Amino acid sequence: MNQKAHWxxxxxxxxxxxxxxxxxxxxxxxxxxxxxxxxxxxxxxxxGGGASxxxxxxxxxxxQALTILDISEKxxxxxxxxxxxxxxxxxWISGDITTIDLPEHHFDVxxxxxxxxxxxxxxxxxxxxxxLMHALKPGGHxxxxxxxxxxxxxxxxxxxxxxxxxxxxxxxxxxxxLKKHHKELHVTPGGVEQMYLYCHFAxxx
Ligand SMILES: C[S@@+](CC[C@H](N)C(=O)[O-])C[C@H]1O[C@@H](n2cnc3c(N)ncnc32)[C@H](O)[C@@H]1O
Numbered sequence: 001m002n003q004k005a006h007w008x009x010x011x012x013x014x015x016x017x018x019x020x021x022x023x024x025x026x027x028x029x030x031x032x033x034x035x036x037x038x039x040x041x042x043x044x045x046x047x048g049g050g051a052s053x054x055x056x057x058x059x060x061x062x063x064q065a066l067t068i069l070d071i072s073e074k075x076x077x078x079x080x081x082x083x084x085x086x087x088x089x090x091x092w093i094s095g096d097i098t099t100i101d102l103p104e105h106h107f108d109v110x111x112x113x114x115x116x117x118x119x120x121x122x123x124x125x126x127x128x129x130x131x132l133m134h135a136l137k138p139g140g141h142x143x144x145x146x147x148x149x150x151x152x153x154x155x156x157x158x159x160x161x162x163x164x165x166x167x168x169x170x171x172x173x174x175x176x177x178l179k180k181h182h183k184e185l186h187v188t189p190g191g192v193e194q195m196y197l198y199c200h201f202a203x204x205x
Pocket of ligand 1: 003007021022023026047048049050051052053069070071072075095096097098112113114115118155156
């Protein structure tokens with residue numbers, strides 16, 4: 001099964017609040033974005049936003065230039081359905097982050113929770129990095145959450161690459177400065193413990 005088919009099947013067969021990565025609110029992501037104190041019309045993209053409620057919370061906080069990208073059309077349709085009229089306040093893109101064309105140096109914030117870690121092939125990681133460098137403004141912010149080494153080796157039944165901050169620093173080379181990081185224990189709706197690593201990087205100008 002290819003990646004898109006996997007994710008379409010997940011979101012078609014399981015309630016959005018029963019998937020392993022579900023949280024009522026992505027509080028760390030939300031707090032870290034708010035703490036940047038950017039103007040509310042700053043473009044923000046959520047990579048692999050899926051059906052998560054981060055978009056709801058960002059709309060409610062007044063952010064006006066939100067883009068939610070996901071490989072699964074079903075995930076995006078679930079989020080839009082939940083948002084109702086408020087769905088018009090975000091831009092929705094269905095596509096694969098390793099191949100999609102995004103506008104150049106457009107986004108002030110690139111948020112990714114539990115998406116990059118699925119890219120276990122160096123080629124795919126490099127394509128992701130290329131898109132990140134293309135679409136994020138110099139001076140922009142990368143807020144990324146991945147499994148850390150204490151977490152299981154699979155997420156949603158797929159193998160993942162688990163990271164310590166140093167590995168992400170090495171991957172991003174000299175283009176970014178690590179501003180902060182922390183580990184956070186997530187317990188899935190089924191009771192499985194997964195340690196996440198969250199990092200905030202600022203892109204050098
Ligand atoms: C583990 S879920 C995390 C969802 C959301 N970020 C959250 O934290 O609740 C991974 C999400 O990434 C999406 N995804 C997986 N591979 C992708 C890719 N190559 N490009 C874009 N989205 C992808 C999936 O459809 C899914 O919604």
